[in-house]
Amino acid sequence: MEETKATGNRVNLKYKDRLFKLIFQRKEDMLQLYNAVNGTDYQNPDEIEFNTLDDAIYMGMKNDVSYLMQDVMNLYEHQSTFSPNLPLRGLLYFSDLYRKIIEGNHDIYSSKRIPLEYPQFLVFYNGTQQEPEQQIMFLSDAYPERYDKKKAALECKAVVLNINLGYNKNIMNRCRKLKEYATFIACIRKYQNEEKDIRTAIDLAVEECIEMNCNGSSFQKRLLRNLCH
Numbered sequence: 711m712e713e714t715k716a717t718g719n720r721v722n723l724k725y726k727d728r729l730f731k732l733i734f735q736r737k738e739d740m741l742q743l744y745n746a747v748n749g750t751d752y753q754n755p756d757e758i759e760f761n762t763l764d765d766a767i768y769m770g771m772k773n774d775v776s777y778l779m780q781d782v783m784n785l786y787e788h789q790s791t792f793s794p795n796l797p798l799r800g801l802l803y804f805s806d807l808y809r810k811i812i813e814g815n816h817d818i819y820s821s822k823r824i825p826l827e828y829p830q831f832l833v834f835y836n837g838t839q840q841e842p843e844q845q846i847m848f849l850s851d852a853y854p855e856r857y858d859k860k861k862a863a864l865e866c867k868a869v870v871l872n873i874n875l876g877y878n879k880n881i882m883n884r885c886r887k888l889k890e891y892a893t894f895i896a897c898i899r900k901y902q903n904e905e906k907d908i909r910t911a912i913d914l915a916v917e918e919c920i921e922m923n924c925n926g927s928s929f930q931k932r933l934l935r936n937l938c939h
Contacts, residue, residue, distance in 0.1 A: 725896060725912070726836065730788040731774055739887050744779055746885035747832060747871070752779070763806055770888055776807055783807060783827035789870075790837045797849035800831040801866040833870040834888075843877045845870045894919050 737755035744758070745751055747805035759778040765797050775786040785803055787796070808826065816824045835841055849866040850859035871878055873888060875896040882889040903907055 711828045727774065727788050727857065730834065730891060733887050733891055734775060740777065743885050743888060744784065746881045746888065761807065761810065778827060779873050781827050783829045783833045787833045789833055789835045792835060792837055792839050792841060796833055796868040797847050797866045798852065800868050801849055801864065805830055831866065831868045833868050834873045835870050836892065841872050843872050
């Protein structure tokens with residue numbers, strides 16, 4: 711595992727995941743990210759309706775961010791470790807999200823078709839394992855080879871975006887917060903390679919990013935409050 715050594719104040723070893731969710735907790739910032747990855751230009755952040763699950767049913771899994779944007783169900787995951795099981799996790803998350811929406815609002819046994827929001831599953835990857843800028847993973851990849859996957863009753867697609875600094879520049883240029891996040895993580899890795907101490911690496915990265923005007927002083931305050939415990 712990367713970035714796990716800490717001294718002095720304890721550091722939340724899932725700081726990258728927590729910081730990602732912290733940065734995109736405001737509708738305005740999430741709308742900017744939505745526009746960046748979809749090539750759209752929506753202007754009203756109130757169209758976003760967060761519906762992130764506190765605790766999914768299966769194995770106590772939690773998803774990072776999910777929200778409705780008009781008629782699109784968006785599921786976003788942040789990953790520092792690449793996993794071939796992302797489509798399976800997406801399927802389970804979507805099942806719980808749709809169940810949450812349907813329960814109490816629709817009769818699944820009704821003679822009328824229940825309208826469903828269009829599902830979109832994006833994974834934002836920033837681990838150290840070398841991965842392409844973008845890749846698409848399918849649930850059907852896990853099915854036995856002897857079967858026709860196109861005829862399978864279930865499918866789930868995960869679009870994996872590499873958000874390490876230097877990748878997906880078009881998306882980064884359209885979403886300032888995402889680029890700042892990628893820059894900050896790159897700074898931590900640079901200093902950790904030099905210092906071998908995650909606490910020191912984070913402190914130095916915070917100072918450098920503030921000097922670069924990545925997020926200003928508010929970035930430092932929110933970061934330290936959420937990375938330490």
